[in-house]
Amino acid sequence: MEGSSVSVLEGIPEHLSPGQALWSPDDRGVVFVGWWHEPFRLGLSACSNRRSGIFHLDLASGHCELLSAEHAAACSPRLSPDGRRLLYLEGCLGGPHRQCLRLRMLTWLTKQTVTVLDVVQEPTEAFAGLYGEALPLRCWAADSRRAVLSTPQRSRTDLLLVDTEATTVTNLTAGSPEGCWELLTLQWDLLVATCSAPHRPPNLVVSVLPPAGRELPLCWVPVENTPTLPGVTWKTLTVWPPCSRQSPTAHGAQAFEALLLSPPDSTAPHPLVVCPHGGPHAVFDARWRPSMAALCRLGFAVLLVNYRGSLGFGQASISSLLSCVGEQDVEDTQLAVEQVLRSEPLDPHRLALLAGSHGAFIALHLLTREPDRYHACALRSPVSNLLALLGTSDIPDWRYASLGLPYSFERVPRVEEVATMLLRSPIAQAAQVRTPVLLCVGARDRRVSPTQALELYRVLRARGVPARLLWYPDGGHALAGVETEVNVFVNCARWLLRHLGQPRWGVTGQHSS
Incomplete structure (x- = not known):
């Protein structure tokens, strides 16, 4: 310097x-x-x-x-x-x-x-394991014994206090009305964090970490107080696969969760937008997502599905999806949809799918299996052909792992593996799709080549299925950036409104536009 x-x-x-x-x-x-x-x-x-x-x-x-x-x-x-x-x-x-x-x-x-x-193989009420990509840059307490970190715990992201000598963990935010907590920094035992919920933008909060053994209850002081979105509510739903009812100890029998965001009751029964997440090893935690909140403002209910294989539910749940992609994840998503249709004031005749990457892979499978169930589908960076990803993706190893096969750098695909990958791909059953599909792809996507969407688009158009493809020359896999994200959301929202019909009333009592 x-x-x-x-x-x-x-x-x-x-x-x-x-x-x-x-x-x-x-x-x-x-x-x-x-x-x-x-x-x-x-x-x-x-x-x-x-x-x-x-x-x-x-x-x-x-x-x-x-x-x-x-x-x-x-x-x-x-x-x-x-x-x-x-x-x-x-x-x-x-x-x-x-x-x-x-x-x-x-x-x-x-x-x-x-x-x-x-x-953690199987989560407990106290601790579900660590899943964060990184520890906070400043996570140590002043005593150099305790540390604080944030990590998914089922469909929440909580702050955990770890005693490195006693090897114990304490959840500092369990049961709070906010579903997502993230630690920004910990200095001189001053905690600075953000907290949010699906209907509430992030708040900046601070607290002082008490001496060891007296951390709970922790008193948070808001630096700002962001109001909740008027009329929008959310809840966490627990879904049990059929096999778990017969044998709770069976492999892959774990329960999973889904988050339901609902607009005001004045619009009931609501049209429903179903969103399986990408990854597939990711999670929809109960945080603020502007696009999902905006859909609620437009009068849609939104179902965010954490199918088995999602982060935050134990390693056994993650491993259960290996060799079962295109089957277990698809069945879980449909099971969550059927459960919420039975229990909530939703319109079963106005269902749509909104997803990206592996979530789009699940959505496409649902369109082939339920060709008359969903009336609109908007996808970002979709996976439609597992086989084609072998030579185009920056993670070719996942194509083998997803089928339960070991990967090595010098590996050459075998005939039976090629056949399995193709049969597990939605493109093999694309002839069954009748739902209007919007595709949003980035030309610079290294994870899922945009040629996946081009292939699917041509098949759909050739068969007379309403389809539109939006090409973003500078877009990557996440289609990130303010202008790109806004453009993608506006086009997806318009597509849903066009093919599902306008929700009857907006949140302000005025007719939606």
Whole structure:
């Protein structure tokens, strides 16, 4: 900083891509995460299963030492205020690209590592496991013993307090009316966080962390008070698959959840927009989502489905989806739809699907299986052909893992695997689709090639199905950016309104436009 110079650190092995660096406790070295990138790099975004480790580079000698396990996926190192302990997340290699993680701690002087929190197979009321992609940059309490982090816990994201010596975990926000809590920073035991709900934008709140053993109840002071969206309500629904009623201990028998957002009762029975999430190993937590809240303002009810395989419900639930994609996830979504139609004031004749990526894969399967059930469908970056992704996606390993098959870099697909991938793909049954479909795709999508949507679009148009394709030249997989997101939402909303018909009344009592 004084000499205004920049230099590249030497001593990092050539087979590693370094990142997430911080100074070592004595300022004589650098701690960093190194990802193995040979023989070639695989997609890293939303993938916590890539081989990586926590390294220490001694600046004087140039020696680089691996501090974590040799064959694991480690990330997010966080040094305690006294410099004696290093927390980090660790997962298994391969398999699901996101999964339940371990919280590991290294004692700096001895370089001994212990597991503070292990992988949770089956969630309990107290703790469902760790699923966050990173620890907060400042997560340690001043005592260098406790740490605070945020992670999905079923369909919520809660703040958890971890005692690294007692290896215990305390949920600081369980039961709060807000469904999503995120820690921004923890300094001198001052907690700064945001909290939101499906009908309430994020609030900034602060609290002081009490001494150990007296953390509950925690008193939060709002810095701002964002009002809730008038008339919009939400609830969490629990859905039990049929097999779980017969044998609760059977593999894949776990319950799953869905979030229902409802507009004011004056519009009942509401048209319903069904949204299975992408990933597939992701989760719809109960946070503020402007697009979903806007659909409610337009008079639609919205069902966000956390089918088995979603994060926050234990590793066993995640593993249950392997080899069952296109089957279990599709059946779970339809099961959630049938349950909510029985229990809520919804119009069964005005159903629509809105989804992206793997969620769009599920939606397309539903269109082939229920060709007369859904009357509109709007999709973003859809997966329609698993086989075609082998040579075009930045995560070709997932195509094998999704079928329960091991992956290796030199692997060449076999005839039977190719056949299975094609049969599990919605494109194989595209002739059954009769629902109007809107497709939104980014030309620079590395995760799901836009050629997937082009192939599907041509098949639908050739068969006389109403279809429209929107092409975003600079868009990636997430179709992110203010202008792009607004354009996608407006076109999706118009598509739903056009093919479902206008909801009878808007939230203000005026006729919807």
